Amino acid sequence: MRTLCLLAFGCFVGLFAYTYNLKLKTRGLETEARELVNALQDEGDFLALMRAEVSYLSRPERIEDMARKTLKLEPIASAQLVPWSAVAPGTGAPVQTSRAPSARKDGIAALIEKASAQTAPAGVR
Amino acid sequence: MVTLATLCHRLGGSNTAERAVRNARRAQALLAFLFVCAFTIVSGRIIHYGASANDLPVLAVATGPAVLAKNRPDIVDRHGRLLATDIRIYWLAANPKQIVNADDAAEKIAALFPDLNQAALAKKFRDKTSRFEWVKRGLTPKQAEAVHALGIPAFTLFPTNQRVYPAGNEAAHILGITNVDNEGRSGVEWYIDQKLASQVMPASLSERPIVKLALDLSLQHVLTEELSHAMDLYRAQAILGLVLDVRNGEVLASASLPDFDPNRREQAAEQNRQNRVVTDVYELGSVFKSLTIAMALDQGVANRYELFDASPLIVGNFFLRDPHATRQLMSVEDIFIHSSNTGAARIAMAAGMNRQQAFLKSLGLFEKIETEAGTSPLPVFPKVWRPTNAITIAYGHGIAVPPLLFAGAMASLVNGGERIKPTFLLSEKGSDEKGQRLMLPQTSDVMRDLMRLVVERGTGRRAAVPGIAIGGKTGTALKVKEGRYTHDVINSFVAAFPIDAPKYLLMVTIDEPKPEEPGKINEASQNAAPTVGAIIKRIAPMLDILPTPRFDEAATTPYEQAAPRERQRFYRRNPYEISGFNQGYSAYGQYQYSPGYQNYWPYSR
DSSP states (O other): OHHHHHHHHHHHHHHHHHHHHHHHHHHHHHHHHHHHHHHHHHHHHHHHHHHHHHHHHTOHHHHHHHHHHHOOOOOOOGGGOOOHHHHSTTSSSOOOOTTHHHHTTSHHHHHHHHHHHHHSOTTOO | OHHHHHHHHHHHOOSSHHHHHHHHHHHHHHHHHHHHHHHHHHHHHHHHHHHOSTTSOOOGGGGOSOOOSOOOOEEEOTTOOEEEEEEEEEEEEEOGGGOSOHHHHHHHHHHHOTTSOHHHHHHHHHOTTOSOEEEEEEEOHHHHHHHHHHOOTTEEEEEEEEEEOTTTTTTHHHHOOBOTTOOBOSHHHHHIIIIIHHHHOOSSSSSOOEEEBSOOHHHHHHHHHHHHHHHHHTTOSEEEEEEEETTTOBEEEEEEESOOOTTSGGGGGSTTOSOHHHHOOBOOGGGGHHHHHHHHHHTTSOOTTOEEEOSOEEETTEEEOOTTOOSSEEEHHHHHHTTOHHHHHHHHHHHOHHHHHHHHHHTTTTSOOEETTEEOOOOBOOSSOOHHHHHHHHTTOSOBBOHHHHHHHHHHHHTTSBOOOOBSBOOOOOTTOOOOBOSOHHHHHHHHHHHHHHHHHSTTGGGOBTTBOOEEEEEEEEEEETTEEEEEEEEEEEEEESTTSOOEEEEEEEESOOOSSTTSOOSTTTTHHHHHHHHHHHHHHHTTOOOOTHHHHHHHSOTTSOOTTHHHHTTOOOOTTTOSSOOSOOTTOSOOOOGGGGGGOSOOO
């Protein structure tokens, strides 16, 4: 009987200690989780803010002003654009240029042409 | 234990020693049983608490701070550039009951926020009956930190969301505004709340769904800038412009000036800040002649070389004179190119009122247009269609439509005759999908050619841009004020480019422009057309519009083979002195009539 009592009491104390320990650990983890969630939230908020900031700083109005001040470039005109076919013959509609036949004899030029013919998708400028 | 033994003793009696022993055994057994039960229960509870996760306190913080204002999805343009987003801000509230030194607190707060009135704050804080007072809304994280650093426990900071528009005024009318609770109040913001709410409402600030618009921010910027430049130059009251993809109706840019900054929502309520593209109706004037002539061509009433009388016109007591008519008889082509009112009126008369009505109706010009940026009012058109109405509507007076609706109709005219629905979101329509057919493709071909001629040698010459084939139509309308036509004008220009195979349509309408210099003409050809030219010049490279290969290709094409454009160009000049009829050498050959209209031909003039 005494043995049983002692055994049960020991069990009781053991379980109590175990539960207490578990509770303490849980509290610790909880705090940690809360901190992490908060940090995550803060980082998320910051990310959203920075995204807005980047968009604000790169708005066309500002970029244009800066470009006008610092770059000595003119806006591009449509007349300056050419189709792919003019740059890499064979990819789009064929364009007859005077230098085309003679240039083919040049080995490197032929290589470049071959490469660009492979990479340049047809119809894309 | 003694009591238990006594209990057993009493129950069992203790007459004999033997019984006493038995009782004691029983008492022990009972006791042991009770102990076992108690231990089992306690152990069970302990194990239960220790093991089961359900009974543990839930992480309350995981749901985030109380959301005072709604979370909204981001709005981006077609290339993913951010147009509207939410950021974390704080609202500051105070509990006056807890404030010890009201004046001191008010002074500290007023030092942080110079826009607040210190005296009013102090008065608020001294009111000890109140437990809650808003101090300021919309604190940035830095400001919130500063308030926190004051160390006054009576202040509470509520984290919440605020809508910001990084692009500022650009596209303000399309995006619309939100209220202080972050609920959409106009434009796409309103549309999101009404139609998309269930699909795109985000859970947290960092990971949010996006709503992609058809808008292109760069185009929008160029359009806004050029329009505001034109508004200054012509001292106009207002100006609007839009760029439409003619194949699927996507609105790539749409501006209406004066505009507002959606970050300061109170500006939106100021006078004249409405979105003119959708929510206003205008009598657009001569641009309507495109529709009149397209109708005549499509329904076989006339072909492009047909001659019409352009002399002054009298119907009842309505007298119409035409300063543009250079000669008595003008071909349909010249009526369009030189924008002759009387000529257009006679074309409409030849077509008849029923056909005119049916054609305009098929283009949707009698209905409201519902877009993501708002619904337009009902177009204004005569309830009873009288001959005078038919005549004035032929050149765009007596019918008022929202500019976006008209642009949609014009897009059908140049895109091969398919109906499109203007939309501010990305269109779901595939590139090869066919829309509802409104007119013959041939009609569209002729209209494109006529529009090109307007820019080449007609009223739209100042819209020409070197290297790009533009087609368009001018429109100078007299402005209606208080029910009367005045001498003020509303000038429009509708352009499509590249006109060989139009991809985009650009429409500009200037409300009450003044001539550049006093004494100069104040017509669309002098202000709307150059504005359109300036815009196209800048946006065409952005839209990957290559220079029209007309001259380049012609130069490289061998002599035996006709040059691609010139082949058609060569026969274009029709000497209408010979006859109004197509002599058979039109580039378009014999005109094909739609089967339903065969019976009307030939009509009596």
